[in-house]
Amino acid sequence: MSESSLRVVWVYPDLLSTYGDRGNALVVERRARQRHLNVTRIDVRSDQSVPTSGDIYLIGGGEDRPQRLAAERLRNDTGLVRAAENGAIILGVCAGFQILGHEFVNDLGQREPGLGLLDVWTTRGEGERCVGDVLADVDPQLGLPQLTGFENHQGVTHLGQGVKPLARVTAGRGNGTGDGTEGAWRDTVFGTYLHGPVLARNPAVADMLLKLALDVNALPPADTTWYDALRAERIAATTRPA
Numbered sequence: 001m002s003e004s005s006l007r008v009v010w011v012y013p014d015l016l017s018t019y020g021d022r023g024n025a026l027v028v029e030r031r032a033r034q035r036h037l038n039v040t041r042i043d044v045r046s047d048q049s050v051p052t053s054g055d056i057y058l059i060g061g062g063e064d065r066p067q068r069l070a071a072e073r074l075r076n077d078t079g080l081v082r083a084a085e086n087g088a089i090i091l092g093v094c095a096g097f098q099i100l101g102h103e104f105v106n107d108l109g110q111r112e113p114g115l116g117l118l119d120v121w122t123t124r125g126e127g128e129r130c131v132g133d134v135l136a137d138v139d140p141q142l143g144l145p146q147l148t149g150f151e152n153h154q155g156v157t158h159l160g161q162g163v164k165p166l167a168r169v170t171a172g173r174g175n176g177t178g179d180g181t182e183g184a185w186r187d188t189v190f191g192t193y194l195h196g197p198v199l200a201r202n203p204a205v206a207d208m209l210l211k212l213a214l215d216v217n218a219l220p221p222a223d224t225t226w227y228d229a230l231r232a233e234r235i236a237a238t239t240r241p242a
Helices: 022-034 064-077 079-085 095-100 203-214 225-239
Strands: 006-011 039-044 056-059 089-093 103-105 111-113 120-124 130-138 147-153 155-159 167-171 184-186 189-192
Touching (some): 022 039, 022 203, 056 095, 056 203, 064 095, 079 089, 089 095, 095 120, 095 155, 130 225
Parallel strands (some): 006 056
Antiparallel strands (some): 103 111, 130 167
């Protein structure tokens, strides 16, 4: 890939950007430009076709009805599925994570098909809603520091044999299954429940997406002063005794 061709696609900002997850697109842009990469962000509304030529696709969280509408339109559009088949990098957050799986429970209480890009399925939890700060240790294969983020969901996401947990929680609920898992990943498709936005709290994840898109093992160093301060503040707040 040439340095002039990095394309970041922000999927359905009109439906899936309830919890500030637009910040993920801003962080990826910023981290790319800090390395003097020419990056173009493409915001694709739900009445537009998802291009198949993107390099990194970001999907955010949303309320139940917008999530159902987004899933319907993404199934009918097929652009994101075809992009995944072409090896695109995809990160889905919360509702976006659930849509990447096989199915979830929609606002009508019915099982809604997802895109099947991750071998996960989501049911609705019967207990307390998962709300609060999360700390989680990332799958060692990814070589990333501890994750910090904020969860707010009722879903319980079960992982199949075709994925690995993105991380294992040390604080918080994660996927809600009680087994300590948080998120899931396979090849170049990643899902997480963490807001914050997650890439602002975890710039190393944004850098990982860039490295995968550029097919490189390392990037030039870039300033992380602001991110480090945010991470330190949130990690301290999460680990502080009540």
